[in-house]
Amino acid sequence: MRPDEIAAIIKSKFPQVKEEAGTNYIIVPKESILEVAQYIKNPPLGMDNLHCITGIDRKEKIEVVYTFYSIGEHHGVTLKVNLTPEDLNVASLSEIWKSANWLEREVYDLFGVIFSGHPDLRRILNPYDWQGYPLRKNYSNPDFIAKPRM
Amino acid sequence: MDATQTKEMYTEEFLINMGPQHPSTHGVLSLELKLDGETIRNCTPHIGYLHRSMEKIAENRTFTQFIPFTDRLDYVASMNNNLGYVMAVEKLLNLEISERAKYIRVIIAELNRIASHLIATGTFAQDLGAFATPLFYCFREREKIVEIFDQICGNRLTYNYMRIGGVLADLSGEIIEKIKEFIEYMRPKVDDYDELITYNVIFLARSKHIGVLSKEMAINYSVTGPNLRGSGVKWDLRKDEPYLVYDKLEFDIPVGENGDAWDRYKVRIEEMRQSLRIIEQAIESLPQGEVTVRVGRILKPSASETYFRTENPRGELGFYIVGDGSVYPYRLKIRSPSFSNLAVLPELVKGIKVADIVCVLGSFDVLMGEIDR
Amino acid sequence: MSGLIQLLNSHGIPQDFVIKAAFYFIAALTLLFALFVVLSRHIFRAAVYLAVVLTGIAAVYLFLDAEFLAVVQVLIYVGAIVVLFIFTVMLTADIDSGTFVGTLRRMSVAAVASLAIFFILFKVINMVTAWKTAVPAGASISLSQLGKSLMTGYALPFEVISLISLAALVGALVIGKAEKR
Amino acid sequence: MLSILTIIWALIVGIIVLGFIAASAMFLIWWERKVSAHIQSRYGPMRVGWHGVLQSVADAVKLLLKENIIPAEADKLVWWLAPFIAIVPPVMAFVVLPFGKNLIVKDLNVGVLYLMALSSVSVIGIFMAGWGSNNKYSLIGGMRSAAQIISYELPLIISMIIVAMQAGSLSMQKIVLAQAGCWNILHPNMAMAFIVYIIAATAEINRVPFDIPEAESELVAGFHTEYSGMKFAMFFIGEYTNLFIISAIAATLFFGGWQGPILPGVVWFLIKSYGIVFVLMWVRWTFPRLRVDQLMGFAWKILTPISFVNLAITGWLLLK
Known part of the structure; x- marks a missing residue:
């Protein structure tokens, strides 16, 4: 299936989602991410592989990007959840896709996004007693080296 | 102190820290094992000892400046990392590269795949206690590849050969002759490995039916690469989502049957044969022409984002790049294959012996450089 | 041992003296380590001391010209039984705590039992029977x-x-x- | 009074035996490194002396000078005693090895049994090292070692007993003389006993494919992880002395000992012993390692039944 077809299917099923302008990424309200995820896991979409979870700090919001693929159907979809810096809670997908376990821990570690329902939400790359969330744009550390001049 | 209670006898569980300094954790991986005698009751991996904040560094480097950092991700398959990164950037820039560069990239990537699988094979046999001999044999073969790489880019480990828009330099006739020689040299050696290691009785006894990863579990855990194929899933990006010129080349995707440690190992051995086939065909049909497209010194992709993944020796390496119209990536996420492959380990090792955890870990061929990033 | 006796005879040393001296030395050592076995608070160390005691007993067998028995003693008692003891010690829980403290009740029961065994053995050894006690002529069987x-x-x-x-x-x-x- | 000469003679024999042990261990270490290197298509030690023959001497000097580190939480008494106890049995074994017609320290009439007793004692040293280090890896190594040696003792002893039955004596010298006409290895039942012996003996001295007590890739180095300097060297020497001893026993029991044409007996004995050592090295650098339960299964389910059947067959052949 082509990305726009997939987007259409999801949109027809869930009216609350919308497509990001210019791309085929689907923006899902954070309340319904679990619902949408459940749906795309099963046929007809059959996204059996949660390939990648990442965060993007847009200053005014933090995006959590989920990249799904289907091994059987040879197609993929990207879901996005926008979170405001005040409320960084989102439902964990680790019950549905086991791969989400470590990927969500990484996003938690680097962005401070809290995945509610995650079985073991600890830091993963940084030491367990680390302070702050390094990949946020406002994170500062005396050891940082400034951007090289161009 | 909790103990497993049996009818009358009970044995004390004890905790053992395997790593971060241990000969067979393939780097600075630390496994916290809870043992009952020699049987593993629970396993908790601790990673991050090699965390170098690659993703944060990327936000402070230009697109071109970041290429050398990708060498240090999966340092035994640097060429493939370079390739994945530059192709992601090219996708962001909508850049089409020359035909000859595509073929060269395929040749180099496949050579590095062989080099990487050689290390996987050697260290796996070493983990199973075949002390150093298979490792030395594998390094002897890898040396030939490293020499070729040394000639084309001047480095033996951190190659920095791929460029946005092509490759660093053209392959000279001399190097192509060397690669052809290597193919002739390597073919019988792979058969040798089959004879020496693959069907050795002890080797079979140690690795068959150990760490069985089912198809469903492999997909659910997003395990990729030879480990996924070892579980019997016929999935290879080079075939299923062809990039470069893989769709013009003929090769098979080897798959395993049971998803045990031996299958994963065997898939790697077969992939070496397939890679040799690919290189041979690519050299035969190598077109003439330029190897680089002029892209200018300053790259300023538009404010957009892209995700691109390639088939690395260890699985699918993905780069999620977000540009904001400046010369720096706004955000660069590295989706490393070993990270997801390692996540399945605790599930597989429950109830097996300490000796087997080494076998399972070795068969997954994880590399801490790209797990910790 | 018979070889040693021949050697001593040929050099005219009072064999009695040398052999007795050696015997008492080994016997004393064996007894000392036997005490260690009982008194040691470390269960693992006690097992190691036991190995020494059993080796000492093997040496005593040598004085009795029972080479075969001595070797079998080492083979079975030291090589197998003590190793089994140690193995069992390791499999038991609470090996980390290391020391064991006996209660008074346990100690008194053990004392009574061992004294009883001691008296029985003492009695039997000193018993006068019609059994032949002399060493057979052909010393080595x-x-x-x-x-x-x-x-x-x-x-x-x-x-x-x-x-x-x-x-x-x-x-x-x-x-x-x-x-x- | 005791003849002064007797004492001097005893001292000389002692020094020769100890000198031989040290020289043999050093030679074997160098040789193993060379054999492994050539199997792995490299050179091995090349710098110290001709083809690195003096490498072991240099290593020994280095080990002598090294600091002796005692783990803080070690059981010090046990930890200290372990290397000494580990090295005593292999040294004592030299008493009954017949190097030549008259080259034997003392031909005990229970020679074979004496060797078995010694081999069973050596495990205590390993065990003490594993326990004393207070290191979990070492402890697992020690436990594995005990389980392994107990299991493999049985087939080892039975295969040696088969030879003793054939010769009608437990004396090493008599066993050698009994092979004057025909080496034991040429009888089919003896050949079987030899195979069982060599497998069990490899397990007894913890070499690949039965090196699970040291298992580099699992237990780091097993029972001697915590040892450094001369204490480590003692384990090392003990290990290589054991290697020589089991090969020498095999040469004596199955290959006619010192008997052979033209060359003097001691030369034949050494040629045969080192030949078997070479085979064991070859095996070590070729095979992977078994797992601990497979190892036990192999001992109890395959080797022990085979050796019992072999024992019965030999008895029947002798009575026939």
């Missing part, structure tokens, strides 16, 4: 004779013992195979 007598005169006891060991073996297997939960 031929091994082939030993083997033959095991297979002829003592065939029945030998077979009974092997049956018992077989039963023990099967029993150990059954216990070892016990289902875990």
Whole structure:
């Protein structure tokens, strides 16, 4: 299936989602991410592989990007959840896709996004007693080296 | 102190820290094992000892400046990392590269795949206690590849050969002759490995039916690469989502049957044969022409984002790049294959012996450089 | 040992003196370590001391010209039984705590039991019977004779013992195979 | 009074035996490194002396000078004693090895049994090292070692007993003389006994494919992880002395000992012993390692039944 077809299917099923302008990424309200995820896991979409979870700090919001693929159907979809810096809670997908376990821990570690329902939400790359969330744009550390001049 | 209670006898569980300094954790991986005698009751991996904040560094480097950092991700398959990164950037820039560069990239990537699988094979046999001999044999073969790489880019480990828009330099006739020689040299050696290691009785006894990863579990855990194929899933990006010129080349995707440690190992051995086939065909049909497209010194992709993944020796390496119209990536996420492959380990090792955890870990061929990033 | 006696004889040393001195030295050492076994608070160390005691007993057998018995003593007691003890110690819980403190009740019971055994043995050793106590003339027993007598005169006891060991073996297997939960 | 000469003679024999042990261990270490290197298509030690023959001497000097580190939480007494106890049995074994017609320290009439007793004692040293280090890896190594040696003792002893039955004596010298006409290895039942012996003996001295007590890739180095300097060297020497001893026993029991044409007996003995050592090295650098339960299964389910059947067959052949 082509990305726009997939987007259409999801949109027809869930009216609350919308497509990001210019791309085929689907923006899902954070309340319904679990619902949408459940749906795309099963046929007809059959996204059996949660390939990648990442965060993007847009200053005014933090995006959590989920990249799904289907091994059987040879197609993929990207879901996005926008979170405001005040409320960084989102439902964990680790019950549905086991791969989400470590990927969500990484996003938690680097962005401070809290995945509610995650079985073991600890830091993963940084030491367990680390302070702050390094990949946020406002994170500062005396050891940082400034951007090289161009 | 909790103990497993049996009818009358009970044995004390004890905790053992395997790593971060241990000969067979393939780097600075630390496994916290809870043992009952020699049987593993629970396993908790601790990673991050090699965390170098690659993703944060990327936000402070230009697109071109970041290429050398990708060498240090999966340092035994640097060429493939370079390739994945530059192709992601090219996708962001909508850049089409020359035909000859595509073929060269395929040749180099496949050579590095062989080099990487050689290390996987050697260290796996070493983990199973075949002390150093298979490792030395594998390094002897890898040396030939490293020499070729040394000639084309001047480095033996951190190659920095791929460029946005092509490759660093053209392959000279001399190097192509060397690669052809290597193919002739390597073919019988792979058969040798089959004879020496693959069907050795002890080797079979140690690795068959150990760490069985089912198809469903492999997909659910997003395990990729030879480990996924070892579980019997016929999935290879080079075939299923062809990039470069893989769709013009003929090769098979080897798959395993049971998803045990031996299958994963065997898939790697077969992939070496397939890679040799690919290189041979690519050299035969190598077109003439330029190897680089002029892209200018300053790259300023538009404010957009892209995700691109390639088939690395260890699985699918993905780069999620977000540009904001400046010369720096706004955000660069590295989706490393070993990270997801390692996540399945605790599930597989429950109830097996300490000796087997080494076998399972070795068969997954994880590399801490790209797990910790 | 007979070789040593010949050697001493040929040099005209009072063999009694040398042999007695050696015997008392080894006996004292054995007793000392036996005490250690009992008094040691470390269960693992006690097992190691026990190995020394059993080796000392093997040495005493040498004084009795029983080379075969001495070697078998080392082979079975030191090599197998002590190792088994140590193995069991390691499998037992609470090996980390290391020391064991006996309660007064336990100690008194143990004292009574060991004293009783001591008196019985003392009595038996000092008993005057009609049994021949002299050492047979041919000091060293031929091994082939030993083997033959095991297979002829003592065939029945030998077979009974092997049956018992077989039963023990099967029993150990059954216990070892016990289902875990 | 005791003849001064007797004492001097005893001292000389002692020094020769100890000198031989040290020289043999050093030679074997160098040789193993060379053999492994050539199997792995490299050179091995090349710098110290001709083809690195003096490498072991240099290593020994280095080990002598090294600091002796005692783990803080070790059981110090046990930890200290372990290397000494580990090295005593292999040294004592030299008493009954017949190097030549008259080259034997003392031909005990229980020679074979004496060797078995010694081999069973050596495990205590390993055990003490594993326990004393207070290191979990070492402890697992020690436990594995005990389980392994107990299991493999049985087939080892039975295969040696088969030879003793054939010769009708437990004396090493008599066993050698009994092979004057025909080496034991040429009888089919003896050949079987030899195979069982060599497998069990490899397990007894913890070499690949039965090196699970040291298992580099699992237990780091097993029972001697915590040892450094001369204490480590003692384990090392003990290990290589054991290697020589089991090969020498095999040469004596199955290959006619010092008997052979033209060359003097001691030369034949050494050629045969080192030949078997070479085979064991070859095996070590070729095979992977078994797992601990497979190892036990192999001992109890395959080797022990085979050796019992072999024992019965030999008895029947002798009585026939």
